[in-house]
Amino acid sequence: MNRTRLDDRLADLDTDGYLLDASQEDANQLYLSGFTGPDPFLTLYADGEVHVLVSGLEYGRATTEAAADTVERHADYDYEYGGREERNDMYAAFVRDKGVESVSMPPRGPVGTADALRDRGIEVAVDADDRLQAVRAVKTDDEVDAIRDAQKANEAAMRAAEELIAGADVAGEGDDAEAGVLLRDGEPLTSERVTEDIEVTLLRHGCALDETIVAGGAQAADPHDRGSGPLRADEAIIVDIFPRSKASKYNADMTRTFCVGEPSETLREWYDLTERALGAALDAVEPGATGEEVHAAACEVYEEAGEPTFRTDPETETGFIHSTGHGIGLDVHESPRLASGGEELEPGHVITVEPGLYDPAVGGVRIEDLVVVTEDGYENLTDYPIEFVAE
Amino acid sequence: MNRTRLDDRLADLDTDGYLLDASQEDANQLYLSGFTGPDPFLTLYADGEVHVLVSGLEYGRATTEAAADTVERHADYDYEYGGREERNDMYAAFVRDKGVESVSMPPRGPVGTADALRDRGIEVAVDADDRLQAVRAVKTDDEVDAIRDAQKANEAAMRAAEELIAGADVAGEGDDAEAGVLLRDGEPLTSERVTEDIEVTLLRHGCALDETIVAGGAQAADPHDRGSGPLRADEAIIVDIFPRSKASKYNADMTRTFCVGEPSETLREWYDLTERALGAALDAVEPGATGEEVHAAACEVYEEAGEPTFRTDPETETGFIHSTGHGIGLDVHESPRLASGGEELEPGHVITVEPGLYDPAVGGVRIEDLVVVTEDGYENLTDYPIEFVAE
Numbered sequence: 001m002n003r004t005r006l007d008d009r010l011a012d013l014d015t016d017g018y019l020l021d022a023s024q025e026d027a028n029q030l031y032l033s034g035f036t037g038p039d040p041f042l043t044l045y046a047d048g049e050v051h052v053l054v055s056g057l058e059y060g061r062a063t064t065e066a067a068a069d070t071v072e073r074h075a076d077y078d079y080e081y082g083g084r085e086e087r088n089d090m091y092a093a094f095v096r097d098k099g100v101e102s103v104s105m106p107p108r109g110p111v112g113t114a115d116a117l118r119d120r121g122i123e124v125a126v127d128a129d130d131r132l133q134a135v136r137a138v139k140t141d142d143e144v145d146a147i148r149d150a151q152k153a154n155e156a157a158m159r160a161a162e163e164l165i166a167g168a169d170v171a172g173e174g175d176d177a178e179a180g181v182l183l184r185d186g187e188p189l190t191s192e193r194v195t196e197d198i199e200v201t202l203l204r205h206g207c208a209l210d211e212t213i214v215a216g217g218a219q220a221a222d223p224h225d226r227g228s229g230p231l232r233a234d235e236a237i238i239v240d241i242f243p244r245s246k247a248s249k250y251n252a253d254m255t256r257t258f259c260v261g262e263p264s265e266t267l268r269e270w271y272d273l274t275e276r277a278l279g280a281a282l283d284a285v286e287p288g289a290t291g292e293e294v295h296a297a298a299c300e301v302y303e304e305a306g307e308p309t310f311r312t313d314p315e316t317e318t319g320f321i322h323s324t325g326h327g328i329g330l331d332v333h334e335s336p337r338l339a340s341g342g343e344e345l346e347p348g349h350v351i352t353v354e355p356g357l358y359d360p361a362v363g364g365v366r367i368e369d370l371v372v373v374t375e376d377g378y379e380n381l382t383d384y385p386i387e388f389v390a391e
Numbered sequence: 392m393n394r395t396r397l398d399d400r401l402a403d404l405d406t407d408g409y410l411l412d413a414s415q416e417d418a419n420q421l422y423l424s425g426f427t428g429p430d431p432f433l434t435l436y437a438d439g440e441v442h443v444l445v446s447g448l449e450y451g452r453a454t455t456e457a458a459a460d461t462v463e464r465h466a467d468y469d470y471e472y473g474g475r476e477e478r479n480d481m482y483a484a485f486v487r488d489k490g491v492e493s494v495s496m497p498p499r500g501p502v503g504t505a506d507a508l509r510d511r512g513i514e515v516a517v518d519a520d521d522r523l524q525a526v527r528a529v530k531t532d533d534e535v536d537a538i539r540d541a542q543k544a545n546e547a548a549m550r551a552a553e554e555l556i557a558g559a560d561v562a563g564e565g566d567d568a569e570a571g572v573l574l575r576d577g578e579p580l581t582s583e584r585v586t587e588d589i590e591v592t593l594l595r596h597g598c599a600l601d602e603t604i605v606a607g608g609a610q611a612a613d614p615h616d617r618g619s620g621p622l623r624a625d626e627a628i629i630v631d632i633f634p635r636s637k638a639s640k641y642n643a644d645m646t647r648t649f650c651v652g653e654p655s656e657t658l659r660e661w662y663d664l665t666e667r668a669l670g671a672a673l674d675a676v677e678p679g680a681t682g683e684e685v686h687a688a689a690c691e692v693y694e695e696a697g698e699p700t701f702r703t704d705p706e707t708e709t710g711f712i713h714s715t716g717h718g719i720g721l722d723v724h725e726s727p728r729l730a731s732g733g734e735e736l737e738p739g740h741v742i743t744v745e746p747g748l749y750d751p752a753v754g755g756v757r758i759e760d761l762v763v764v765t766e767d768g769y770e771n772l773t774d775y776p777i778e779f780v781a782e
Contacts, residue, residue, distance in 0.1 A: 025416070038602075038615060039724065040499075056706065057713050061613050075706045080731060084519060107503025108431075112517045114502040126503045128475060199594050203587055209599070211429075211637075222452050224429060246602075310447065315466045322448050333430065340471060 001031060001067060002140060007048065009131045010104075015123065017046035017100040018132070021091075021113045027330035028106055028132040030249060034067030040110075042091060043068070046100050053077075053094050088116035095122055106130050130335075137327050137335040138348035143250065144372050144381075147328065147350055150245045150252035151370055151381050153205035157198040158256060158384055161214065161239050164194050165258050170233040182231045182260060191215060191227035198241055207243035210332070213255075214239050220257075220364030223322055223356065233261035236271075236363040236388075238356075242332050251332045253352045254382055255368035259389050269305075270357045270365045271388045277301040277355035278367050278386075281324050281338070285353070285371060285378040291342020295324040298338075298355040307357060311340070318359040325352040328370065349373040350381070392422060392458060393531060398439065400522045401495075406514065408437035408491040409523070412482075412504045418721035419497055419523040421640060425458030431501075433482060434459070437491050444468075444485050479507035486513055497521050521726075528718050528726040529739035534641065535763050535772075538719065538741055541636045541643035542761055542772050544596035548589045549647060549775055552605065552630050555585055556649050561624040573622045573651060582606060582618035589632055598634035601723070604646075605630050611648075611755030614713055614747065624652035627662075627754040627779075629747075633723050642723045644743045645773055646759035650780050660696075661748045661756045662779045668692040668746035669758050669777075672715050672729070676744070676762060676769040682733020686715040689746040698748060702731070709750040716743040719761065740764040741772070 010018055020043040022029040024036040033043040033052050041062075042053040049069040054062045059073040074080075077090040091113060095103060102123035105114055107130055114124040139147070168182035168189045175183070182189040191214040202209050215227030216237040231237055240255040257271065277298040284297040299309045299320060308319030323339030328350055336343045338351060345351075351373065356366030369382040401409055411434040413420040415427040424434040424443050432453075433444040440460040445453045450464040465471075468481040482504060486494060493514035496505055498521055505515040530538070559573035559580045566574070573580040582605040593600050606618030607628040622628055631646040648662065668689040675688040690700045690711060699710030714730030719741055727734045729742060736742075742764065747757030760773040 056701065056708070057614060060708060061615060073706075080701075080705055083732060105502055108501040109503075110499040111496055111502040111505040111515070112498025112500075112519060114505075115517050124502070126506050128503060196594055200591050203590050203594070208601075211599075223448060224452055310471075314471055315447070317447070317451060341474060 001034070002135065002138070003048070005138065006045070006132075006135050009135050010045070013104050013125070013127065013131070015102040015104045015125050017044050017095065017098065017103045018127070019044050019095065019103040019105050019109070019124075021105075021110050026108075027136065027334065028130075030330050031136050032132060035062050035065050036249075037062065042094060044095060044098055044100065044103070046098050051094075051098055053091075088113070088120065092117055092120040092122055106132060133335050136329055138346055139329060139350050139372070140348070143329065144348070144350060146245060146248035146250035147252055147370070147372075148381050149248070150207060150243055150250055151254065153202055153207045153243050153245070154241050154252045154254045155382075155384050156205055157201040157241050157243065158239065158254060160197045160201045161194050161241075162256070162258060164189065164197055165231070165237060165260060168231075168260055170261060177230070180232045180234065182233060188230035190230050191219075194231070194239070195227070198239075202241070202243045205243075206246055208246050209243050212241055215364070217363055218360045221318075221358040221360040221362070223358060223364070223366070234263060235259065236263065236267050236365050238364050238366050240366065240368065244332075249330055251328050251330070252381075253328055253332065253354075253368060253370055254384060255354055255356075255366045256384065256386070257365045257367060257388060263388065264362070266362050267365065268388070270362070273301060273305050273307070274355050274357060274365050274367050275386055277320075278353060278369065281353045281355060282369070282371065282378065282380075285345065285351070285373060287345055287347050287373060287375065290344050291336045291338040292340055294338045294345070294353070295340065295342060298324040298353075302355070302357065319357060320355060321358055322356070325354050325368075327351050345373045347373050347375050392425070393526065393529070394439070396529065397436070397523075397526050400526050401436070404495050404516070404518065404522070406493040406495045406516050408435050408486065408489065408494045409518070410435050410486065410494040410496050410500070410515075412496075412501050417499075418527065418725065419521075421721050422527050423523060426453050426456050427640075428453065433485060435486060435489055435491065435494070437489050442485075442489055444482075479504070479511065483508055483511040483513055497523060524726050527720055529737055530720060530741050530763070531739070534720065535739070535741060537636060537639035537641035538643055538761070538763075539772050540639070541598060541634055541641055542645065544593055544598045544634050544636070545632050545643045545645045546773075546775050547596055548592040548632050548634065549630060549645060551588045551592045552585050552632075553647070553649060555580065555588055556622070556628060556651060559622075559651055561652060568621070571623045571625065573624060579621035581621050582610075585622070585630070586618070589630070593632070593634045596634075597637055599637050600632075600634050603632055606755070608754055609751045612709075612749040612751040612753070614749060614755070614757070625654060626650065627654065627658050627756050629755050629757050631757065631759065635723075640721055642719050642721070643772075644719055644723065644745075644759060644761055645775060646745055646747075646757045647775065647777070648756045648758060648779060652780075654779065655753070657753050658756065659779070661753070664692060664696050664698070665746050665748060665756050665758050666777055668711075669744060669760065672744045672746060673760070673762065673769065673771075676736065676742070676764060678736055678738050678764060678766065681735050682727045682729040683731055685729045685736070685744070686731065686733060689715040689744075693746070693748065710748060711746060712749055713747070716745050716759075718742050736764045738764050738766050
C-alpha cells in the first residue's frame with residue numbers, strides 16, 4: 001500500500017479517521033488491512049496508523065498477516081460473541097480509544113454500523129468519492145507484476161479453450177448430433193465443457209475463478225450471459241476469462257472471440273470493426289487522457305460504421321452496449337472507468353480495453369486486452385493473438 | 392422464495408418497502424431478486440411485489456431471469472451512466488414511483504445509498520434483525536436438494552483428497568526430502584497439491600469454490616489457515632471443503648481430519664473427544680432447541696475433559712475456539728448460529744455441526760457434518776466415514 005498517496009487522497013476529509021467494516025471480499029479492506037479475514041472486521045485509519053479489530057478466532061493470524069500498526073481482538077473490549085448492541089458498543093469504544101470522534105466510510109460501507117456509531121455520538125460521513133478506490137487504482141510495480149502473472153494464467157486458459165474449440169469436428173447430416181454442432185470425440189462440445197477446461201487450467205496455474213463466459217450465437221449477444229449448451233460452427237463464440245491469483249489476490253481479464261467454419265459477412269465486418277475499435281482506444285491511452293476520451297475513440301469507430309452505441313441511443317439493445325473498459329486490481333471492476341464521465345488516466349492505472357458488438361440476430365463479438373498506463377502511453381500486459389477463425 | 396414467510400417476517404416493520412442495493416454476491420439480493428447481476432442493482436419489495444432496477448447492459452437478461460414482478464432499466468429514468476447525484480435521483484424516483492416513502496434496509500446495506508435517499512426525503516430504517524436472512528434460513532425441499540447435491544460433490548472431492556493423502560509414502564532418512572514428509576511419486580505432497588485435486592474434482596462436479604483448507608501440524612491449529620507446504624506423517628491434517636453449486640448457487644460444507652502413520656496419544660484423544668462432541672451436538676439438534684443449546688452440548692464434552700472453550704475462557708487461544716456451527720445456503724455462513732445467543736432451530740434450517748480442538752503445540756482436529764433440521768430431529772446430508780488414520 002502507498003501510504004503517501006493514501007494520506008494525500010484523504011487529506012481533505014473533515015473527519016478524524018477512515019473506517020471500514022468488511023471482510024476480505026471488500027477490496028478496500030484487503031488493501032488497507034492486508035488481512036484475509038473471511039468474516040467482516042473493522043479497520044480504522046487515523047493519524048497515519050492502521051488499527052484492526054478482529055474476533056478471537058482471527059486474532060493469531062491477524063497479528064502475523066495484517067499490514068496494521070495495531071491488532072486488537074473482541075476480548076480486549078470484553079465483548080462476547082452474540083449480542084448486537086454490545087458489539088456496536090465495542091465498535092464505538094474501539095473508535096474512541098484511538099482518539100477518533102468522527103469517521104468517514106466508503107459509500108458501500110454498512111449502514112447498520114454507520115447508524116449504530118451515530119447513535120453513540122460518533123459522526124459518520126460518507127466518502128462518496130470512495131477515495132480508497134482511487135488510491136488502489138494506481139498500482140505499484142509489484143501490483144502490476146501480480147496482475148501480469150494472473151494474465152499469464154489467463155493466456156494458458158485461453159489457449160486450452162481455443163485448442164478445444166479449434167480442434168472440434170462439425171456434425172453433418174448423418175451424425176447423431178444436430179447438423180452444425182461442434183463435436184469432440186463424437187460428443188457435442190458445450191460451453192460448460194470449454195469452461196471446465198478453462199477453469200481447471202486456471203487452478204493448475206494458481207488462480208481461483210469467479211465466473212467464466214463461453215457463449216456462442218445469440219447467447220454471445222448478451223455480454224453477461226455465461227453461455228450453456230452445445231456450441232455451433234459458423235457462429236461467433238465469445239470467451240471471457242477473469243482469473244484471480246490465489247496468492248496475490250489480484251485479478252486479470254481477457255476476451256477473445258472465435259469461430260469454427262465460415263462466419264457470415266456481418267460477423268467478419270464486426271470482428272474487423274472491433275479490432276479497429278480496440279486499436280483506436282489503445283491509441284488514446286496515455287496519462288492525462290480521460291476514460292471518457294478512450295471510450296469515445298472506440299465509439300467513433302462503431303458510429304462511423306453506422307453501429308449504434310449508448311452515446312447515440314441510450315436505450316439501444318444492439319450495437320456497442322457497454323463501456324470500453326474498467327480498472328482492475330483487487331477488484332475485477334474498479335477505477336478508472338473508460339466510459340462517459342470516466343476519470344483522467346494516470347501512470348500505474350491498470351485497465352481493460354474491450355469494445356464489442358451485439359445483436360441476438362447476429363451474435364456477439366468482443367476483444368479485450370489488459371494494459372497498464374505508463375509515463376508516455378501504455379504497456380500491453382496481454383500476449384495472445386487476435387484471430388477470429390480458429391484453425 | 393417463500394413469499395408467505397417473507398410477508399410474515401416483514402409484517403412488523405414500520406416502513407412501506409424493503410430495499411436492497413447489492414450484486415448477486417449478496418445472498419439477500421440473490422434470494423429476493425432471483426437475478427445473478429454481477430454489479431450492484433436495486434430490488435424493492437413493496438405491497439407484496441418485487442421490483443428490480445438494472446442497467447441497460449443487464450436489462451435483457453434480467454427480464455427473463457429475475458423472479459420479479461417488474462424489471463426496469465436506468466434509461467426508464469433518463470439516467471445515463473456516470474453521474475453520482477443523478478444516479479441517486481434515479482434511485483429516489485424509482486422508490487417513489489412504487490408509492491414508497493420509507494424503506495428498511497439490511498444492516499449491511501450501503502450507507503451511501505441510505506444517506507442519499509434520506510437527503511431526498513425518503514425515510515431509511517435499518518432492519519437490524521436482517522429479517523431476510525431469517526426468511527432464507529428456512530429452506531424449501533428444493534433448496535435442501537440443492538445443498539444435498541453440492542454436498543455430493545464435496546464427498547467426491549474429500550475422497551480425492553483422502554486417497555491422495557492415504558496413498559502417500561513417508562520420506563525416510565535416505566530420501567531427498569526431509570524425514571517424515573509425505574511423498575507422492577517421490578515428490579513432497581503439499582497442501583497446495585491436495586487443494587488442487589480437491590478443486591479440480593469440484594469443478595468437474597459442477598461446483599465453484601472459494602477457498603479450501605488443507606492444513607497440517609501447527610497450521611491446522613489456526614481454524615482459518617488454508618495451509619501451505621509439505622504435509623507430514625504422524626500429524627493431523629484438517630481438510631475443510633465448502634463448494635458452491637454453479638447452477639443452484641447453494642453451498643455445502645464438510646470437514647474431516649486425517650493422519651498418515653502414528654498420531655500422538657493426545658491427537659488420538661482429541662479425535663475421540665471431537666467425535667463425541669459431534670455426536671452430542673447432533674443429539675441436541677431438533678426443532679425448538681436453540682443454537683446455544685447445541686453449542687453447549689459440544690462444549691460440555693470438551694469442558695468435562697478439561698479442554699478450554701470460549702465459555703470457560705473468552706481469551707483462550709487453544710481448545711475449542713469457535714462456534715459449533717452455522718446455517719448454510721446461498722451464503723456459506725448464515726442463520727442460525729450454533730453459538731452463545733444462537734436462535735431457536737426450525738424444520739428446514741440447514742446447519743453445519745463442526746466441533747474441533749486446536750493448539751499449535753499439538754495441531755488441530757475438526758469434524759464437520761451438514762444436516763437439515765426435520766420435524767422430529769435432523770437428517771444428516773453428509774455421507775462420508777469418520778476415520779482418523781488413513782489406510
